[in-house]
Amino acid sequence: MTEKILEINQLTTGFKAEKGWIRATDKVTLSLEKGKTVCLVGESGSGKSVTSHSIMRLIDYAGGTLLEGSILFHGENLAEKSQEEMRHIRGNRIAMIFQDPMSSLNPVFTVGEQIAESLRLHQKKSEKQAWKEAVDLLRMVGIPAPEVRAKQYPHEMSGGMCQRVVIAIALACRPELLIADEPTTALDVTVQAQILDLLRKLQKEIGMSILLITHDMGVAAEMADRIAVMYAGVIVEEGSVEEIFENPGHPYTLGLLKSIPGLEGERGNELYTIQGSIPSLGQLPSGCRFHPRCPHAMDICREKEPPSFQIGKDQRALCWLFDDQKQGSELEKRSERV
Ligand SMILES: Nc1ncnc2c1ncn2[C@@H]1O[C@H](COP(=O)(O)OP(=O)(O)O)[C@@H](O)[C@H]1O
Ligand code: SF4
Ligand SMILES: [Mg+2]
Structure with missing residues (x-):
């Protein structure tokens, strides 16, 4: 071990x-x-x-x-x-x-x-x-x-x-x-x-x-070997380097990956940037603290903080997209979003 x-x-x-x-x-x-x-x-x-x-x-x-x-x-x-x-x-x-x-x-x-x-x-x-x-x-x-x-x-x-x-x-x-x-x-x-x-x-x-x-x-x-992605004081996703790069789950991780020069995000000469900016810790948004910047935000995201969901063998993410009821369809959509 x-x-x-x-x-x-x-x-x-x-x-x-x-x-x-x-x-x-x-x-x-x-x-x-x-x-x-x-x-x-x-x-x-x-x-x-x-x-x-x-x-x-x-x-x-x-x-x-x-x-x-x-x-x-x-x-x-x-x-x-x-x-x-x-x-x-x-x-x-x-x-x-x-x-x-x-x-x-x-x-x-x-x-x-x-x-x-x-x-x-x-x-x-x-x-x-x-x-x-x-x-x-x-x-x-x-x-x-x-x-x-x-x-x-x-x-x-x-x-x-x-x-x-x-x-x-x-x-x-x-x-x-x-x-x-x-x-x-x-x-x-x-x-x-x-x-x-x-x-x-x-x-x-x-x-x-x-x-x-x-x-x-x-x-x-x-x-x-492993990556932990941190946003406004919390670890929003964690997994092996392969899981994070090949199958990222959290929209914030996805945004970070898309902004790497020469990787996913480079369309022409323009580099992808995640819209908006990190909130002040004294004035955190309600629910998911990433919701004002998230392209996938849903009603629940504005209301309730997401718990940690197991989304891969050694991978977990704090995101409502992986809530049980939606999990099947979201996991399918993950490859499309990457
Ligand atoms: N000495 C400090 N006093 C008060 N707040 C602090 C102090 N250091 C850090 N913080 C708060 O913690 C936040 C995160 O800081 P930091 O860990 O340095 O960020 P990072 O290393 O990810 O750039 C800061 O934006 C600030 O709100
Ligand atoms: S919980 Fe909602 S707002 Fe937060 S990252 Fe997931 S989809 Fe986006
Ligand atoms: Mg620092």
């Missing part, structure tokens, strides 16, 4: 507002198997970063509160850990990389010192040993002349090289889980492909699991 290393159950993270709580993640349920990659996708503002920061409990520092749910990491509930306990887990058993490598690196230390520091701190390595391993890590992430590069400062390196350094720091302690929040968004396309290749290669070598957060369905197609 495959081992689940992360199981998030009904995770609800709130921010206190004047009129009560704003739920930036609402009953998010997600799991990740050892050595696999789950991609969390969705437009900007859908709650992806809040989810990742909640897992790491960094959300506590951004004014967020875990209102409900559990985050089981090897069966231990991170939602109940103290910050002191989380400090031993962060950067050690779970590592995180962010969009902007420059904000993750310290400008006043050389990159070698920054990697070595992580090894000294978490693994109690000697200064000499830590430096040697830092150079090895730079080599591992594909930085040429690592002995020389280790002595350089972040500003002496390109964005792509800096992100490789950030990855080296993240991997220094051989984490079991890597959470990568838009790790390639700030990089140009060629460098983006190199970094994604690198992550895949390192994942095989270390055997780590990856939770990859991206707004880019193209990136998810390349990297994911």
Whole structure:
């Protein structure tokens, strides 16, 4: 049986507002198997970063509160850990990389010192040993002349090289889980492909699991074993990468797929865009929160929030189109809509 290393159950993270709580993640349920990659996708503002920061409990520092749910990491509930306990887990058993490598690196230390520091701190390595391993890590992430590069400062390196350094720091302690929040968004396309290749290669070598957060369905197609699609704080569809790409169920997933350049949506030079924009979490629409933008909205969609329907072997979606009575005909129509 495959081992689940992360199981998030009904995770609800709130921010206190004047009129009560704003739920930036609402009953998010997600799991990740050892050595696999789950991609969390969705437009900007859908709650992806809040989810990742909640897992790491960094959300506590951004004014967020875990209102409900559990985050089981090897069966231990991170939602109940103290910050002191989380400090031993962060950067050690779970590592995180962010969009902007420059904000993750310290400008006043050389990159070698920054990697070595992580090894000294978490693994109690000697200064000499830590430096040697830092150079090895730079080599591992594909930085040429690592002995020389280790002595350089972040500003002496390109964005792509800096992100490789950030990855080296993240991997220094051989984490079991890597959470990568838009790790390639700030990089140009060629460098983006190199970094994604690198992550895949390192994942095989270390055997780590990856939770990859991206707004880019193209990136998810390349990297994911499973995909979870997030919209306005909820996971509206989840399935294997094959299910999501070959037989998407939720109209929002369909919209995201149609907007990938060079895939379904490119009619002439015009790229498909989902009409409207993501709602403010303080003023969510009634019923299905996607209904004002949904080309298939029905009366029930405006009135009642849809429950989760099993729509494929490992696939579920929050959408009334899959309600039992309509299921037969809707499943037939799915292929036509794709
Ligand atoms: N520090 C914060 N304080 C209040 N609300 C926040 C905060 N961070 C995020 N949010 C709310 O959560 C929403 C989702 O944010 P985020 O997770 O960053 O989106 P994504 O990463 O998908 O682009 C934001 O649009 C905002 O409403
Ligand atoms: S529940 Fe209704 S409005 Fe929501 S995605 Fe499904 S069809 Fe569209
Ligand atoms: Mg984000």
